[in-house]
Amino acid sequence: MARARDTMPDAGQGAGHTAGTAMAAVDAHGVVVAWGREAERLSGLSATDVIGRCAGRLLADPEVILRAPAFTDRSRRGDGWSGTAGLRRADGSLLDVYLRVCPLTERDGGVRWLVTATEMTTVPSWPMNGAGVQALLTGAPIGIAVRDTDLRCTWVNDALALQDGIPREKRLGRRLTEVLPGPEAESVEAVMRLVLKSGEPLVDHEYRTWMSTNPQQEHSFSTSFFRLDDADGRTLGVCAMSVDVTDRQRARERLAVLSEASTRIGTTLEVMRTGQELADLAVARIADFVAVDLAESVALGEDSLARLGSTNGYVPAFRRAGVASIHAGNPESLWSRGDVVSVPAPSPFTEVLASGESHLEPVVNASRGTWLDRDQGRSDRMRTHAMHSLMIVPIHARGAVLGVAVFFRMGDSVPFEADDLRLAEELVARAALSLDSARRYVREHAAALALQRNLLPGRLDGGVAVEVASHYVPADTQSGVGGDWFDVIPLSGARVALVVGDVVGHGINAAATMGRLRASVHTLANMDLCPDELLAHLDDTISRLDAEDSGTPGRVGAEAGTTCLYAVYDPATRRCTMARAGHPPPVVISPQGRVWVPDLPAGLPLGVGPASFEAVDLELPEGCVIAFYSDGLVETRDQDIDAGIRRLGTVLARPDRPLDELCTAAFDTLPTRALEDDATLLLARTRSLMxxxxxxxxxxxxxxxxxxxxxxxxxxxxxxxxxxxxxxxxxxxxxxxxxxxxxxxxxxxxxxxxxxxxxxxxxxxxxxxxxxxxxxxxxxxxxxxxxxxxxxxxxxxxxxxxxxxxxxxxxxxxxxxxxxxxx
CATH class of the missing domain: 3.30.565.10 (Histidine kinase-like ATPase, C-terminal domain)
Incomplete structure (x- = not known):
């Protein structure tokens, strides 16, 4: 009598395509020798009840199997048999099932039968006769192979031969390592030994192998393994079901590359660095050598080239933004990063830019009469390094042509194919967006910086009242320059006005706002207003401008929240009158080097609401140094403004030194990292009239x-x-x-x-x-x-x-x- 342990392992567990299929094994005399757990569930009969009984007695019509051609015609045993039958359940009811019977040839020439049964509710309604089974075996995408305990193939279906190109005759009686030598086959055999030993099925084991029909084409397979046991618990072998997942694997690899690109490309808004990031990522993942050549205007943030024109047969259109190779030092490249790159016209490069379509050349045509004849330097490098396969992908975003990305494979690498081109195009498309964003940022940043520098005074002249020097450093942030400004305005009676201000925000809008406010301060200063009165008038002006901007679509009022410090120095009386609107106070250094900060009421920033400003009158000895600055010079994330003011005073406590040197020394004490805000410093050394x-x-x-x-x-x-x-x-x-x-x-x-x-x-x-x-x-x-x-x-x-x-x-x-x- 069979023991409970003589049940077959449920090969369907964990594998979605086999779930719900009952399995059993029948010997050459029609006696059940193995009974699976799913068969127990389907029939209600345990393995103890079934093993050793005639299989026909389990069916409503025992003659069904005996009438099957696979049993009666020895020449057709290899085809197996399938059909429908009524299964007798333990409670006496009948269950319509679909049967599939496949022969298992033993080493001694004997035959056993693998029987699978599926409820008719899960079976298609079309008739499953012998012709249908033959069509299924021929066209099924799942390859099935049965191996004995020595891992030699004893049975295989047609689909497996279609997958890996190995014919049935070459596979039967041989181990996998004998028909597919290599580490991958050895790994698969190690998995099958583990399944034979443990009896635990293994689902979705992936491995790669080269097709015998095409040694340069690599395929990926997903295989599930389960062990076959007889009624006595003796291991008969292992069954492997294989699916070609090459397309899935390639899609997964493409997604992995694109996912990595989202984090590794475009980490900054620097055009040249983004080009290098694209080249670094593509090497080894797509190609052996990659170069990214951008139109020269792109690096400057200007408009990209709409069409290329040749000069003496060459097109000086590109500047190398990125280059990478599997070899250290990029020996394949004629140009380094930043160099101007020229190519002959016509050539694949110019054709790509003219058409906007990628160029794929699986095997580079290096014969005479091609474009390489006009580019001897590149031709020599390609021949020296065995560069045999080429892709050129245009880099364009939002209708602008930015340049080209060039991909080469060398040596023993397989040639590029259409899938490689699609991946390269997707990668370049993502990089192009980052490049275009960087280009637009460079252009806007340059415009804002140029606007700000043009709006700031070109030359400062303190006349006979003061000696002046200034220094301005824009913030190195993605938002661009800010709205800091300073000015020295001559007044009547040899007096001079000293002003420093800071507009809220960054970018071109802040620079434009700064220009408007600087013009307003000049106009009010020419009216010879006292500092507190001038700030009051400027506050009214800002409130009015901000109200106008808020009512205009597309314009943002940036004046509100502006800070300003305005001072008037009279060399005839050596008196300095100053007032501030939310701006940091000045630092005064006496001729002897004593540092002090005047007790000057802060006032509210301009344009934030009703405010009053109070002026303070100071008498300063000749030779004093007054420092006017913006908060970007004295305030950082890890240091408050008071500590920054003390640091500035310590640096400036040498009034005998030239003012330009003091400006430089003040900025040298800033942290080495990029400034978080614009930093402005205006120094004035007082003079007096005799x-x-x-x-x-x-x-x-x-x-x-x-x-x-x-x-x-x-x-x-x-x-x-x-x-x-x-x-x-x-x-x-x-x-x-x-x-x-x-x-x-x-x-x-x-x-x-x-x-x-x-x-x-x-x-x-x-x-x-x-x-x-x-x-x-x-x-x-x-x-x-x-x-x-x-x-x-x-x-x-x-x-x-x-x-x-x-x-x-x-x-x-x-x-x-x-x-x-x-x-």
């Missing part, structure tokens, strides 16, 4: 004082050696003093200042503003300020808490303009 350069007189509010004022001015000019300006100065003084007497109030002060220009100032207690008029020929007055404007290089009015000052400047080194006016 008492001999200033003459001041207090005059009574009386019309007779006009003549006396002219006499005082003439005497002073003679003492200064400026007799050439006497006539024009007399007219200017006369008109300004007369206006103060007629339209002003309180006492009158006349002041002359001699520095690079001659300044004439008249101050009174009135706040009325004199206006320039164009008098008619019949008018008796109204020509005073017109004459002043014609005789001076600059003129204007400024207000103070005690009144107003009307001033006019004359160039000292120019001839008096009176004669020109009279002429």
């Amino acid at each position: 008492p001999s350069q200033i003459a001041t007189w207090d005059l009574p509010h009386d019309p007779v004082v006009v003549a006396h004022a002219r006499a005082l001015a003439t005497a002073q000019l003679t003492g200064w050696g400026l007799e050439a300006l006497t006539a024009t100065t007399e007219l200017i003084v006369s008109e300004l003093v007369t206006n103060a007497v007629r339209h002003g109030a309180g006492s009158i002060t006349l002041r002359l200042i001699r520095h690079e220009v001659l300044v004439c100032e008249v101050t009174d207690a009135s706040d009325s503003v004199p206006r320039l008029r164009h008098a008619r020929p019949t008018d008796e007055g109204g020509r005073g300020l017109f004459l002043v404007a014609q005789l001076s290089s600059r003129r204007g009015t400024r207000h103070s808490s005690t009144g107003k000052t009307v001033w006019a400047e004359q160039e000292i080194n120019m001839p008096g303009p009176l004669r020109t006016l009279e002429a």
Whole structure:
């Protein structure tokens, strides 16, 4: 009697294509010798109940098997048999099943039968006669082979021969290593031995092998193994079911390469680095040698080439952005990264760019009369390194031609085929998007940087008031440059305005906003406003501009949140008046090297809401250094702004050094990593006017004082050696003093200042503003300020808490303009 352990292993477990199939083995006399677990489930009969009984008694019609040709006709045993029958279950009911009977030839020539049964509910409705089974064996994609305990093939179906190209005659009686020598066959045999020993099925074991019909074509197979046992528990052999998964494996490899490309290509917004990343990834995965050649304009962020033109037979269109090889040092390449690459025209390169289609040349035609005759250098390298297979893929994105990617295989590598080209095209398409993004970033970054540099002052001149130096470093971020700006604006009376600001955001919008704000500050500074009043007017301007931008589609108001520090220094009094709107305070270094930060109210950033600004008046000794800066210079992720200000003060505590050296030293203390924000530094060393350069007189509010004022001015000019300006100065003084007497109030002060220009100032207690008029020929007055404007290089009015000052400047080194006016 059979024991319970004499059941067959359930070969269908874990393999979806065999699940639900009952299996049994019958000897040459029709006696059941093995009974699978699925057969137990299907019939309700255990292996103990069935093994040793006649198989026919398990069927409703025992004659079904005896009428099968496979049993009656010995010549047709190799074909097997299939059909339908009624299976007697343990409870006496009948179950319609589909039977498949296959012969198992033993080593001694005997025959056993492998019987499989499937419920009819899972079997197709079309008739399964002998012809249908033959068609199934011929066209089925699953190859089946049965091997004995020595791993010699005892039975094989037709599909397996179609898969690997090994005919039945060559396979029967031989081991796998005898027909497919190599490490892969040895690995498969090791798996079969493990299945024979353990009895545990192994599903979806993958291995690769070369087709015997085509030694250069590699195929991948997925094979499942299960052991065959007889009724006594004796191992009969192992059954292998194989499926060709070459396409699946290649698709998986392509997906793996493309997935890796998403993380390894485009890690930065640098065009040249992205090109090198593409070359590095493609080598060994697709080709043995890869070069990425981009149109020269791409690296500069300019528009790409629309069409190529030749010059003396060559097209200097490319610059090598990336090159990689399986050999160290890239010996196959004629050009290094960054070199200009030329190719003959016509050639596959120019054809690819003209057509936009890839070029595949599985075997390079190196015979005479081809394009290689006109490119001897490349031809020699290809011959030296046995470069025999070529692909050229155009790099284009969003309608722009960026360049070409060139792939070569060398030596013993198999030639490229259509699947390789498709993978290369997908890889290049992904890289092209990164390259195009990098190109657009370079272009926008360059435009923003150019805009910002053009909007910043080209040359700073502090006049006689201050010596100045500046340094600006844009942030090295993907967002581009920011909106930092600084300025030195000459004012009346030898004074100078010093300003530094920071616009929120980065990129071209921030640079454009900075330009608008700098122009606004210049306009307000020319009105000679006090620092706190200027910031209030600038705050109103920003709020108005921001409201206009927010109502315009496609425009973003970036002015709100801008910070600014504005200071006015007067060398005549050595007083500096300053106010700030949310900007870091200045750092002051005395001539002796003492560092201090003025107690200057911070104020709110501009444009964020109702704000008031408070000015502070400081008296500074000559030779002080004042540092104006943006927060990018003193604030980092790992250091707060107070620590950064202390660091800056320590570096600048050497006021005797040239200002340019101090600027450089301040930036040298920054972290070596890329700046997180723009960094700006403006240094100003104060100067003062000598008492001999200033003459001041207090005059009574009386019309007779006009003549006396002219006499005082003439005497002073003679003492200064400026007799050439006497006539024009007399007219200017006369008109300004007369206006103060007629339209002003309180006492009158006349002041002359001699520095690079001659300044004439008249101050009174009135706040009325004199206006320039164009008098008619019949008018008796109204020509005073017109004459002043014609005789001076600059003129204007400024207000103070005690009144107003009307001033006019004359160039000292120019001839008096009176004669020109009279002429």
